[in-house]
Amino acid sequence: MQHYTFHPTVVVRNPLLPFRPESLTETHIRALVHEDWFLEAIYLASPELYRTAVAWRDGATLEKRKEEKLWASLTKYYSRMMSRCTPFGLFASCAALEWGEASIIAFEETKRHTRLDMHFLCALALALSRHPNIRKQLRYFTNDSLYTIGDELRYVEYIYSEGKRVHQLSAVEGSEPVRRVLEAARSGTDYRDLVRLLCSDDISKEEAGDFVDELIAAQLLVSDLEPALTGEPFIEQMVQVLQRVFVQTQSSEAAIIIRQLEQIRQSVDTFDSSTSNTIEDYRRLIAMIKALKVPVEENKLFQTDLFRQLPQGQLPMEAQQDIRAALEVLNRLSTKRKANHLTAFVQRFTARYETREVPLLEALDTETGIGYLPDQGTPLLPLVEDIVRSGNEQKTSMEWDKVQDWLFQQLKTATEQGRYTVALDADQLADLPEADWEDLPPSLAVLFRWAEDEQGQKRIVIDHAGGASAVNLLGRFAYGDKRIFDTVTDIATTEQAQNPDCVFAEILHLPESRTGNILLHPAFRACEIPFLGKSSLPLDRQISVQDLYVSIRQGQVILRSQRLDKIVVPRLSNAHNYSHNALPVYQFLCDLQHQNKRTRFGFDWGNMAGKYSFLPRVTYKNTILHAATWRLQKDQIKALLADTPVVGLPAFQDRLVTLADGDNELIIDWKNPLSVQAFKDAVKNREEIQLKEFLYEHTQPTFQDSVTRTGFVHQCIGLLVRQAPAHAPAVFERPVTSLSRRFSIGSEWLYFKLYGGVKAADKVLVNYLKPLCDELQQRKWVDKWFFIRYSDPDPHVRVRFHLTDSSQIGDVIQLFYRFLQPALEARYLWKIQVDTYERELERYGFEAIAQAEELFYHDSEAVLAFLDQTEGDAREELRWLWGMRAIDVLLDSFQMDTQQKLDLLTSLRESFAKEFNLDIALKQQLDKKYRLHRASLQHLLTKDPSVECDPLSIILTTKSANILPVALQLSAAYAPSKITYWMSSYIHMLVNRLIPSEQRLHELVMYDFLCRYYQSSKYLEVAL
Structure with missing residues (x-):
């Protein structure tokens, strides 16, 4: 596990009670409904069930079905209290301990952390923000989802439907008064100051107030009573706002509400000082809450977390070795998660914006941008909007690879042999890919347990591992336990320190009031991204969504803060299932956490598992990987x-x-x-x-009750932190604002798309386009031009002409159609289309784009010359060989030595090897093919005089002489790292122009061959 170390802290989760299945009896449950601690747990989970249970206990007669339902519910809850580890109310707890010497962990008393439910607190905040004597004393902020499209201001607002928040995209005209108020409120401004801002000789104070009220009602302005998702508990936030209001106004209403909230907070704290509380205690508190005159839903009023006191005991360090061995196997069996939405977004973004960097909100706009989620831009269709589509409308494909095949063979064999357990060993794993630790996140969590098998051998059960960060499962518990808070803060700090080229920023969004119960946590990251969710950090540590810009580099989404000029990696440090009815911006940011990372791996029997009724246990050494x-x-x-x-x-x-x-x-x-x-x-x-x-029926307890020594079911969370960067830096260049990006018809650039078959493209290039370009240059109407091959998805050739005089555009177009019309008539082309040329400024450099276009011009001329001098099968044999010589000549023009060539081509080869999942079988094919062509390649690249005089080589010699001034100019003006970055694109486009199809597979092979050649050349240089 290269670069990963265990954090000293381990978090253990346990049910409330020791595991005693024999206690699950009717007699015991009848006794439990007389116990205050049990009834309190039931009440917090379901007040209705509590009332039914107490009525039944006190002699009420229930209908048979209702009594059966009561018994089933009480049975499930009691069973959960001794068998399920997931924290929930008073049913299960968590605690922090350390790795150390092996010992028995003795549990003593529990510690609880109670707070009011966010459902109620959000309703209270809304009511306070509408209070006539408080509303005008609040501070207001611009809606943080606001962005501008043309003359419109667009933003997201929410309404309540059946008690739930429903978000919708809204728009208003960006008039001068609206813009003035919103600009003033960006950092927060008092209501009276916003009113004062609008007052003039023509606008009275009352009219200005009405205008501000309208902006508040439309949610263009939001008050500081909106909950901050990090920082102080929400009730503390409200008290602080009201105290400021009281200081400013001496409002009696504010004073009364502050006093009520303080009394409620003290009562809640009193709950946590006792091991159990009666329902009368809760009823007294509810009466105090109802005095606030906000509707109360009893089942959505309290949020309680349970923690353990661990006075002694540590987890055995030797277990780490077994966990590492298991993770090594799971790593080899796990494939990268497919981010389908991100993949589709990359494709749409590239088609629309190519390598441009654009504001995130502009890109995700469903009308003027490309959106993010499918069908999100569909207009309101009331007739069909509530129809649930058939499940078979969208077909899913099953991927099959070497790992899937291996899993299937193991499962098939085990089934045929009737085996209950599959015991993996090193020999069986030999056919799997090697473990890759470079595509994992900066930290990850491992969920494991101890158990004993039928032979009494103690084993570690690996439930699963992963997460975009190890803190995700722990964030919400950081309020209630200082050791957990210190642990997550330490991990977040280490992640940032190990990745200084990017900023990890916490996503803050409140999709639903109750969801806030799991979203709230202390602030432990340096920066936060608020999106319809307030941050408690200073403004200089907040990254607004308006400050975020998005681009695509080598198929990867790059998110950048314009203000900080740094790559931003979003983080969601909680266990929220964000993909359910999420707003596009929120889901995009959350999905981006997982980009190019395997953020979850555990044993999975694979695609064929659904065909089998029994899936055997899987073991490896001292671990159980699958139950x-x-x-x-x-x-x-x-x-x-x-x-x-x-x-x-x-x-x-x-x-x-x-x-x-x-x-x-x-x-x-x-x-x-x-x-x-x-x-x-x-x-x-x-x-x-x-x-x-x-798996824990006969297990000797690792965790015990300190009094009875009865064992607890448990689940441990080990935390692995990477002691090396996990995110590579991206190359960026600040825009040159005076530089033109788009060239439509009538400008200095003229752009055509020539649609035709892949095989016909060479014929069109040689027989029709080449004579046209020669004629245009002879007449001096065009001083440079270039082409690329493309599919959108139809194959076509894109041709761009730079006009010496844009007033001659009519003559150029007329000449163009005179030369290309015969290709249409001969059916080599089926469509010609004029388009807008958008320069890829981010890809090729703002100040270096003209030089890139010059290189593309000479490259296009050389490729056409090659095609003109070759034909038939001979052309195909020579095409890729000539292309490799062309790459080498390009590198020579930039004065690269053998080591620099090897470094660049190795980087390119590794990139394509990942894309094509280079395994042993594919590598063996490349080995064989290289041996077959090695002599020809060496002869071509060693610059033998006989080669230099070859007509095809003369083409490259001419090209080299033409591009040398450009290469020298770039090399003198820019750092070697930037030249190397651009060279990868120059080479890629060279191959694109030369190879008619399967260009990327050709690149893999050509880069691999060049790496081998440069490596052998390096050995020869050392030997000499």
């Missing part, structure tokens, strides 16, 4: 409901299993009537279910 899993269909579920044995599957009814629904798991004990009944209630209407073996 045995059963997939039951409707008929098998019916058999279980009827207490009939399920045949044809390895036995699962003689052991504890879990009913798995993603992260939701319900433990099933087939010998326990209550557990079986809860299972039946859960699956009776299901078409398919998944059961997993429960």
